[in-house]
Amino acid sequence: MKKKFLKFLLVLAVAIGSIASIDFVSPNTAQAKDRTYKTKTDVSVFREGNLNYKKATYSNTFGYSWAGHPYTTIDTYRSGKVKATLQYQTKKGWKNYKTFYITKKGHMRFNVSSYLDLNTKFRYKFENIGSKKAIPYKFYSNTKLKFSNAEKIAFKNSNPSTTTEQTQKTKYNVNVVRKGSLFYKKVIYTNTFGYYYAYKLNGTITGFNSSSIYTERAGKVKATLQYNTKKGWKDYKTVYVTKKGFNSLNVDIHKLGFNTKFRYKIQNIGSKNSIPYTFYSMTPYEYSK
Secondary structure, three states, X not given: OHHHHHHHHHHHHXXXXXXXXXXXXXXXXOOXXXXXXXXXXXXXXXXXXXXXXOOEEEOOOEOOOEOOEOEEEEEEOOOOOEEEEEEEEEOOEEEEEEXXXXXXXXXXXXXXXXXXXXXXXXXXXXXXXXXXXXXXXXXXXXXXXXXXXXXXXHHHHHOHXXXXXXXEEOOOEEEEEEEEEEOEOOEEEOXXXXXXXXXXXXXXXXEEOOEEEXXXXXXXXXXXXXXXXXXXXXXXXXXXXXXXXXXXXXXXXXXXXXXXXXXXXXXXXXXXXXXXXXXXXXXXXXXXX
């Protein structure tokens, strides 16, 4: 009877231990779970899990939802500061692209614009740096499976690194046409150019440049004329473009040498959408040396 009772206690202890391991497991040890939904055009992934204190957690990998833009969100179910680092894959491993900080529980969308290749793979590295308790979370990503040739060409042409430039030399002038896109708060520099006309009067050189910009979308653009010195580029005058279409960037210039080289520093400060542009400059040979 005593042996049977001891066996019963042993079985009961094992049973209680099993129940505890199932029902009372610490949320910190819960494994992330994925739900994947795939259509002919895209794939969506929901990942749920816990962000443990000072331990890195990685999302599923994903691509662009539309050209240049990955679409991702996160829901956190406990307050606590979370560091979210967007990473992209290279032949040498993962590299950091942009970091966000989540300070409140709830829903957050990650707003990202990228010029990386359309086939780039991304992921997020999440770090709970504010709560010693695990933070339950749900991460969502949407990836477009294939881009059309037209989308690929448009994306390539929108990249500042693929700005096109054509130079035409006539009997009298050097004409340059540069095409590209102005991305929000990103600075670009034009080709260099010289005076269109200059003269010296009472010991002072006075002249003006011949340049213009054509913008294909409305949005405020800041254009700063700069001139080259032995110590680098210096600002001369700033003008603002507020309407789409043709805009003259001619500026009256005083007290600079005949052979001074100029350029424009241009920045889209008014439109979160990129502004396609064409920049023109004309320099007579006598000022192009």
